Amino acid sequence: MTTMTIAKAINEGLRATLAAHPKSLLMGEDIGPLGGVYRVTDGLIGEFGPDRVVDTPLAESGIIGTAIGLALRGYSPVCEIQFDGFVFPGFNQITTQLAKIHSRSNGNLSVPVVIRIPYGGGIGSIEHHSESPEALFAHTAGLRIITPSNPHDAYWMIQQAVECQDPVIVFEPKRRYWLKGDVDVEAPGPSEDPFKAHVLREGTDATVVAYGPLVPVALAAANAAEEDGRSIEVIDLRSISPIDFDTVTASVRKTGRLIVTHEAPTFGGIGGEIAARISERAFHSLEAPVIRVGGFHMPYPVAKVEEDYLPDIDRILEALDRALSY
Amino acid sequence: MGTHLPSTEFDGTAVDDQREADAEAVMGEPAAQMVQLLGPDGKLGTDPVFSDYADKLTPEALRGLYADMAAIRRFDVEATALQRQGQLALWVPLTGQEAAQIGSGRASQPQDYIFPTYREHGVALTRNVDLAELLRQFRGVSNGGWNPKDTNFHLYTLVLAAQTLHAVGYAMGIQRDQKLAAASNAAGREPDAAVIAYFGDGASSEGDVHESMVFASSYKAPVVFFCQNNHWAISVPTNVQTRVPLSNRAKGYGFPGIRVDGNDVIAVHAVTEWALEHARQGKGPVLIEAFTYRVGAHTTADDPTKYRQSAEEDAWRAKDPLARLEKYLRAEGLADDAYFAKVKADGDELAAYVRRTAHDLENPDIRQAFASVYREAHPLVAEELAWFEEYSAGFAGEEESAGQAAKAGH
Ligand SMILES: Cc1ncc(C[n+]2csc(CCOP(=O)(O)OP(=O)(O)O)c2C)c(N)n1
Numbered sequence: 139m140t141t142m143t144i145a146k147a148i149n150e151g152l153r154a155t156l157a158a159h160p161k162s163l164l165m166g167e168d169i170g171p172l173g174g175v176y177r178v179t180d181g182l183i184g185e186f187g188p189d190r191v192v193d194t195p196l197a198e199s200g201i202i203g204t205a206i207g208l209a210l211r212g213y214s215p216v217c218e219i220q221f222d223g224f225v226f227p228g229f230n231q232i233t234t235q236l237a238k239i240h241s242r243s244n245g246n247l248s249v250p251v252v253i254r255i256p257y258g259g260g261i262g263s264i265e266h267h268s269e270s271p272e273a274l275f276a277h278t279a280g281l282r283i284i285t286p287s288n289p290h291d292a293y294w295m296i297q298q299a300v301e302c303q304d305p306v307i308v309f310e311p312k313r314r315y316w317l318k319g320d321v322d323v324e325a326p327g328p329s330e331d332p333f334k335a336h337v338l339r340e341g342t343d344a345t346v347v348a349y350g351p352l353v354p355v356a357l358a359a360a361n362a363a364e365e366d367g368r369s370i371e372v373i374d375l376r377s378i379s380p381i382d383f384d385t386v387t388a389s390v391r392k393t394g395r396l397i398v399t400h401e402a403p404t405f406g407g408i409g410g411e412i413a414a415r416i417s418e419r420a421f422h423s424l425e426a427p428v429i430r431v432g433g434f435h436m437p438y439p440v441a442k443v444e445e446d447y448l449p450d451i452d453r454i455l456e457a458l459d460r461a462l463s464y
Numbered sequence: 465m466g467t468h469l470p471s472t473e474f475d476g477t478a479v480d481d482q483r484e485a486d487a488e489a490v491m492g493e494p495a496a497q498m499v500q501l502l503g504p505d506g507k508l509g510t511d512p513v514f515s516d517y518a519d520k521l522t523p524e525a526l527r528g529l530y531a532d533m534a535a536i537r538r539f540d541v542e543a544t545a546l547q548r549q550g551q552l553a554l555w556v557p558l559t560g561q562e563a564a565q566i567g568s569g570r571a572s573q574p575q576d577y578i579f580p581t582y583r584e585h586g587v588a589l590t591r592n593v594d595l596a597e598l599l600r601q602f603r604g605v606s607n608g609g610w611n612p613k614d615t616n617f618h619l620y621t622l623v624l625a626a627q628t629l630h631a632v633g634y635a636m637g638i639q640r641d642q643k644l645a646a647a648s649n650a651a652g653r654e655p656d657a658a659v660i661a662y663f664g665d666g667a668s669s670e671g672d673v674h675e676s677m678v679f680a681s682s683y684k685a686p687v688v689f690f691c692q693n694n695h696w697a698i699s700v701p702t703n704v705q706t707r708v709p710l711s712n713r714a715k716g717y718g719f720p721g722i723r724v725d726g727n728d729v730i731a732v733h734a735v736t737e738w739a740l741e742h743a744r745q746g747k748g749p750v751l752i753e754a755f756t757y758r759v760g761a762h763t764t765a766d767d768p769t770k771y772r773q774s775a776e777e778d779a780w781r782a783k784d785p786l787a788r789l790e791k792y793l794r795a796e797g798l799a800d801d802a803y804f805a806k807v808k809a810d811g812d813e814l815a816a817y818v819r820r821t822a823h824d825l826e827n828p829d830i831r832q833a834f835a836s837v838y839r840e841a842h843p844l845v846a847e848e849l850a851w852f853e854e855y856s857a858g859f860a861g862e863e864e865s866a867g868q869a870a871k872a873g874h
Contacts, residue, residue, distance in 0.1 A: 160644065189640065195682055200629060200675030207633020210618075213640065215633075227671075234623045235630070242607035243619060245836040279837050279845075303839040333843075380844045 139322055145315040147289035148178050148254075150323065151296035152216065156186050159214055162300055165192045165201050166218030166254075175220055176256055176315055198228035202253065206236055209249040214300050222257040222309075223266025229274075236305045237280030252299045256312035257285075258351040258401050259448055262441040269438050270402035272309055276379040276411075283378040284332050285309040287353035289319040291332075291376065298332040309378070311351035335382035337389065341371035344395035344461055347386055347412060349375035352399050352449060359454035368458065378408055386412060387419045394425035395461040399449045404432035426464035429457045498755060499735055500725035504783045506791025508730070517734030523798045529570060529729045530789050530799070531807050533562035536586040537786065538811030539595055542818050543585075543602070547764045551822055552602040556583045560727075560759030563785030564692050566590060567732025568660065568754070571740060574616065575657040577638075579631040582620040583692075584662050591617035595814070596821035605825050624663070625670035628689065631661030632676045635685035635743075658686040658743035660736075666697020668713075669705045677749070681717040686743035688736065689714075689751040692726060694758035699771040711753035719749045726756030727785040757783070 142150065155162050164179055170193035173180030183191040194201050198219060205215035219225045225232075232253065239249045259268030276283055282304050286292040292310070299306040322329070330336065338353070339360055348356035353374045360370035371389050375381065390396050396416055398409035413428035431449045439447050501518050502508055508518070521529075540557050547555040558565065565586025572578065572590070580587055588598055593615050600609030601620060608619040621627040638657050645653050663673060668691055680687050691710050695702050706713075714721025720742070724735045732754055739750035757780035761768050768777075793799035834849040 161640075163640075189643065195675070195678045197675040197678060199672055200679050203626065203629025203672060203675065204633030204636060204679050207630040207635070208637045208640075209633075210630060211634045211637025211641070213637050230623065231626060231629065231672075235621075235626050238607075239619075240839055241833065241836040243612065243836075244606065244608060244832070245839070246608075246611040246613060247619075248839050282838070282842075380842055382843075384843075 139320045139324075141318055142289050142293075142321055143316050143318050144286065144289050144292045144311070145176060145178050147293035147321050148296050148310065149180055149182070150321070151293045152179065152182060153185070155216070155297050155300045156182065156190055159300065161212060162214040162216065163190045163192060163208070164216050164218065165194050165205055167194060167196055167201075167220050169193060169218050174218055176312065178254075178256075178310075178315070179218065198224060198226075199231050202228040202231040202236065202251070205251045205253075206231065206239070206249050209251050210239075210247060214250055214252070216252040216254060216296075216300060219253060219255045221267045222255055222269040222271055225253075225255055225271065228253075232275065232281070232305075232307075233278045237278045240304070241280060248303050249305055250300075250303050251305050252296070252302075253305070253307045254296070255307060255309050256315070257309045258311050258313055259438060259444050260313035260351065262444070264441065265438065268441075268444065270309075270400065270433070272307075272378050272400075273402055273407045273411075275307055276408060280305065281379060282306045282333070283309065284376060285311065285350040285378060286376070287311060287314065287348075287350055287374050289317070290321045293321045293323065294325075294329075295332045295376075302332075309350060313351050314354070317354070333377040333380055333382065335376055335385040336374045337371060337385065338374050339370070339372040341369040342393055343369045344397060344458055345371045345373060345386070345389040345393045346454060346458075347373045347375055347396065347398045349378065349400065349408075351401060355449065355451060356399060356454060359451045359458070362451055362455060363458055368462070370458065381408070381412065381415075383412075383415050383419065386416060390416055390420045391423045394423055395458075395464075396424070396428045397431060397454060397457045397461060398428065399431040399454055399457075401433055401448055403435050404430045405435045407432055426461040429461050431457045498723045498725055499731050500728050501731040501734065502728045502788055502792055504727075504788050506788050506795055508792060511731075511734075514731060514734040514738065517737050518730050521730065521733065523796075525570075526730075526789070526793060527799055527803065529566055529733065530786070530793060531810065532566040532570065532586070532589055533729065533786050533789070534807045535811050535814055536562055536566065536589050538815050539585065539589075539818060542815040543599065544760075544764060546599070546819065546822055547602070552599060552764075553604045554602055555764045556602075557758075557760045557763070558583050558585050560757045560780065560785075561692055561694055561754075562586055563729035563732055563789075564690075564726035564754035564756045567729040568690055568736040568752070571733045571736035572660060573655070573657070573740070575655050576740060577616045577618065577631075577634055577657065577659045579618045579627040579634070579659065579661045580620055581624070581627065581662050581664060581667065582622055583664075584620075587662065588617055591615045593617050596818050596825070599818070599822045600825055603822065603825055605828055624667040625672040625676075628661045628663055628667075628673050628676035629679070631659045631689075632680045632683075632685050632687050632749075635659040635680065635687040635749075636683055638686055639683070656686075656744040656746075658688060658740045660688045660690050660740070662690050662692065664697060665691060665693040665695065665702045665705055665710060666700065668710055677713075677717040677719075677751070680749040681719055684746065684748035686746065687749045688739045688743055689749060690736070691751065691753045692756055693753050694726075694756050696758055696762065696768075696772070698762045698766060699768075701772075709753065711751055714751035717749075717751075719751065721751040721753065723753045723755055726754030727780075727783045727788070729785055729789055 409430035569587035569590030711721035
């Protein structure tokens with residue numbers, strides 16, 4: 139076991155990938171000598187050289203489109219998008235090309251491209267630096283989307299993403315980059331399937347599903363609720379596409395109540411999908427409607443008011459109160 | 465400089481020259497010279513660089529270029545007819561662009577990889593793609609239709625310009641393969657390869673073309689950009705996309721740009737061969753603008769009479785790529801009536817084969833679509849497929865009982 143931050147864990151995961159797979163390479167803006175704006179690729183260019191850690195032209199469609207071509211030639215590119223709000227120039231390549239090449243070639247071609255996107259708010263930044271666009275990608279078949287919430291997952295999930303033969307988007311919770319935790323780098327392989335949810339905390343009164351940056355918030359809310367005598371189960375979803383509905387369903391069958399929380403706007407978000415599926419799967423187990431705790435239907439607000447926008451412990455507790463009042 | 469607004473009104477004087485004049489006005493320098501070897505009169509001219517390439521073409525190769533152009537034109541007629549008969553949802557005709565496609569396709573080597581857009585049926589022929597398979601997409605039985613790994617001819621791409629980036633990435637992969645091979649000192653090294661990316665004059669306005677050229681230039685990727693300037697992007701003329709000859713753009717990216725007479729199969733072959741060699745030798749990308757014309761409609765859904773004059777079409781028909789090579793072959797005594805009769809008979813045979821096969825292309829089972837969304841197992845797809853199976857099974861029962869009821873005379 140080693141203690142490291144999420145940023146360092148991804149860095150180590152990428153290092154392990156580059157060392158293990160001669161045909162893997164990193165591509166992105168400022169990822170070379172600078173090590174990326176969040177320093178996630180720090181030091182890698184020195185170790186692996188500029189052909190493996192490629193400072194690209196400033197062009198998101200170019201990064202993803204050329205990564206597709208490299209993947210068609212047998213390479214495993216890992217693209218870094220600098221910030222969530224800047225993935226959109228590459229949206230076309232991701233949704234119309236990357237997601238579809240396997241199916242439109244009838245399975246003859248694979249494009250195992252990984253796209254890393256730092257996402258989410260809470261860092262007091264200016265516009266386009268704090269968004270959560272995961273639902274826009276999850277709606278597109280052909281993509282897989284994962285989001286680690288702790289250093290151990292961050293270390294392993296990036297390596298698993300590169301090994302996966304499908305395209306994978308890794309949403310990295312940027313406000314947790316400096317969160318420290320134990321990483322078992324010695325493990326012979328990842329302990330868990332990256333597309334499976336984890337039950338982080340057992341409980342009997344209600345289930346809270348969270349992912350990425352809100353996992354620590356959900357855990358804190360559950361601890362606070364415990365002081366009021368409530369037993370709350372917390373699930374870290376880990377994978378946004380596919381979603382591990384089995385784990386969520388099993389939990390709701392036990393607790394009868396479900397709160398889903400994410401930073402992205404509630405409307406049209408992943409929470410709605412989970413609410414709908416769980417209503418279908420576990421209708422008779424539900425004691426209350428599924429309650430979503432997310433962002434508002436507005437562009438991500440200015441930093442000085444983001445505290446009011448982001449789901450926090452109190453908003454989750456309020457939702458729990460409502461659920462428990464049925 | 466006077467404003468020259470795009471207009472659907474054809475002034476009847478110049479077909480191409482206005483843009484050249486514009487280019488001069490905008491750039492303050494003359495437009496690039498256009499490479500032409502075989503003129504509309506069927507006479508072979510000379511060029512200081514490219515005549516050497518033309519000289520390498522044997523009589524057999526020249527006859528082959530003619531046969532390919534005739535075959536693909538015949539195929540185009542057949543596919544258009546199939547669409548009219550309701551056998552295809554849509555057809556994208558290539559008539560007029562045979563020389564651009566056959567010339568460039570025949571200049572490529574088997575190890576080269578081709579990224580077409582959606583009109584490159586002639587290139588497909590040169591890469592030995594089964595032309596009947598090419599119809600799968602237009603018939604609506606597949607979104608692809610062939611395995612690109614068999615012929616190094618990629619699937620058609622309908623999102624304009626997206627494939628230009630894939631081409632550059634693929635070319636970057638070739639560069640890396642070469643380095644890996646050199647590092648491992650592998651004996652029996654693969655021949656150097658290059659990539660061709662096809663796109664149209666309309667697509668040249670898309671951002672992806674710009675980004676692909678930036679990447680290609682930055683990394684000196686072995687890629688040839690082959691723009692077929694057929695003068696129209698559906699109903700919009702080229703001068704809305706660009707004020708200068710497209711080949712001039714290459715200069716801004718820092719690699720050679722060549723404008724070639726796209727109706728001159730010998731020149732297109734020569735220029736593409738040169739460009740591919742340039743790329744394979746590690747000298748970086750080349751942009752070729754094949755100056756040609758889409759004689760017919762954009763697709764079978766289009767009506768060109770709404771936006772252009774027949775005089776323009778007639779002017780271009782006079783530059784027909786097949787007619788001029790026929791004149792040359794006859795004048796040089798390289799082909800006679802018997803040869804051209806044979807080419808025609810072969811074309812009819814190809815058309816009959818395509819017609820027969822197109823009818824027989826089977827509708828897929830939607831289970832195939834479930835099977836290829838992801839390469840690895842995916843619980844949502846599995847769940848939805850299971851639901852679909854159960855749902856369909858319910859109908860199977862109904863159909864059976866309906867059938868029995870019918871038999872029983874109810
Ligand atoms: C991104 C995108 N926008 C619009 C279209 C619709 N569209 C199909 S073909 C076409 C014109 C293309 O013209 P050009 O690139 O010159 O190629 P050509 O068809 O003339 O060979 C348009 C606008 C498309 N396929 N993709």
